Amino acid sequence: MSSHRKRSHEGKAPAESKKPKGKEHAVSYYGLYNQGATCYLNSVLHVLFMTPELHKRLHSQSSIMDQELGKVFKKMKVGKCGTENITESLGIKIVHQQRDAAECLELILQKVSPNASEVFKGELTYTTECSEEHHIINEETNPFWTLPLSLKNTHDATYNVERGFERTFQTKSYSGDSMVYCKECEKKTEATSGCDMDTFPQILVLLLKRFEFDFNTMSYFKSGCSVDVPYTLQKKDKKYSLYGMVNHYGSLRGGHYTATLLSNEDKTWYEFNDDTVNKVEEQPSAQTTRSSSAYLLVYREQRGRTHDVKKRQNKEGYGNNGKKQEGYEEHEEVSTFHEDIVKEEVLQHQKPCRSIVEIEKDENPPKHRKLPEWVPFLGGVSLVLAIGCLVIKNVRKR
Template sequence: MITMKRRRKEMESVEKKQKEFHGLYNQGATCYLNSVLQVFFMTTEIHDRLDQNSNTDKELRNLFKKLETETCWTVDITKSFDITNVHQQRDAAECLEMILHKVSPQASQVFKGEMKYSTTCSEGHNLNTEKNPFLTLPLSLKDANISDFSVESGFDNVFHKKSFIGDNLVYCEQCGKKTEATRKCEMLEFPRILVLLLKRFDFDNNTMSHFKSDRMVVMPRTLQRQARGSTFKCFSLCLILKII
């Protein structure tokens, strides 16, 4: 009996120490917005970067403060981000990027990275080089043949070389003809927080309609790019990763 009482007191003490989380009311069909806002609320790195002189930043800061103690409405947030029809369903990934483009640059900076794409012919001539900044990195779920999708493999596939061979040759001005080539991708600047978007929706050319992949996703505890020595630790099921 003494053991049971002691165990009960220990459990009560643990429950008191645990942080209580609160939700967001759905205005109509704003579940996409609510899920994104909860992700930003858990991404504490951006909280101190929110600019009080920016209306969007200020509304986010106010919402995050309220979420610490109560369940909240998002009326002021939808107005701030010009979401006029709250009964229209939208894509969460598009909403996330929209918010990152509307908040102050200092707040979105932690999500910014830069990719470099370069194409080289079989003789080593540089055909094209592009540098593109990004806020999110999409991963396709349709490329692998196995039933489960590995986030680690999908991330590595982004950096695999693409070959142009057979009927898919490219023209090289220095060679003066169409030739085989390779295209490689390199991450020049790693963001402090890497957002991976799982592309579950795709288009079927046979049925001429969109479909959703129900593949199981296998997610590692950490994600690393050996070439640059950057390691990301996963802290959210929606695949927002923090660099460690």
């Protein structure tokens, strides 16, 4: 997915319109210069630039990344600019090497202050329960910044994002040879397991897993299947609206990232292609859009009128009964967004992906892993697991 020459792929707008052509940039927005093959970084920065919820939480004294993001966002309001200081802060030394946009987003969220990354943070609770006495066999809560959705084994020509999102929270059953040991029952029992979202992020990012590892061929591949992307998603009483997509065009051997984003100012969709920004020619009118290039889907939590009224009453010193609280003193508003404190927990159910810095240090990779440097890093762990599965399989046969 590397490209030393600049590519001119124009992103598809939600509603699968024609690729925009025309003026170099829109009136209100400016792009970022490509250092060589840093379109993956530019697309992520464009998303963050169009996320004002993050801007309010950036503090120059908290971290270097907060400071650098603030500088870039300020420059983007008046003209095109470079990203050299951002790549330096991320430890990216080879700018002509393409990387994965999802990995880049998570690396940035690791570098910014906790208060800033909290905008994207949610928590999932995984629970396994025995079916006989309903004992809790296992329960763990894990934080997340991006929610991955697998495009495999859907049995549909077109992947439906809304159904895939719902499948994440479906209950699974274990019986027969798959029964689970229950300590309370002191035996193996039938059981069910499920996942629930305990903490809802203000900005929900869905990762469409287009880059997968094939255990049969022992190699990576990219899924080019079409996906139906809904403009709204709902989980319990939380409703989210789509405002951004990071697109990937091309294959594993060569590709290009762009970002399609909805402006808060004029409610118009724009296509961000490195230093070129165009208004999307055909603005969406349907409830869903179909795309074969969408990779990251970015949703914003909708806040209804009831929530806004309560928030304003609390801010002005009114109680739930609508009456002014005694002893209330007005203070200067610091932030208009809630700051729920999320408990930091180490992911226990999966190994972390290798960071960009770690991969750069791997100058002599194993000979059996003949993979180009530009292969997305999300599959790094899959390769190790695949080799382990084959070894265990051979041992069992003996």
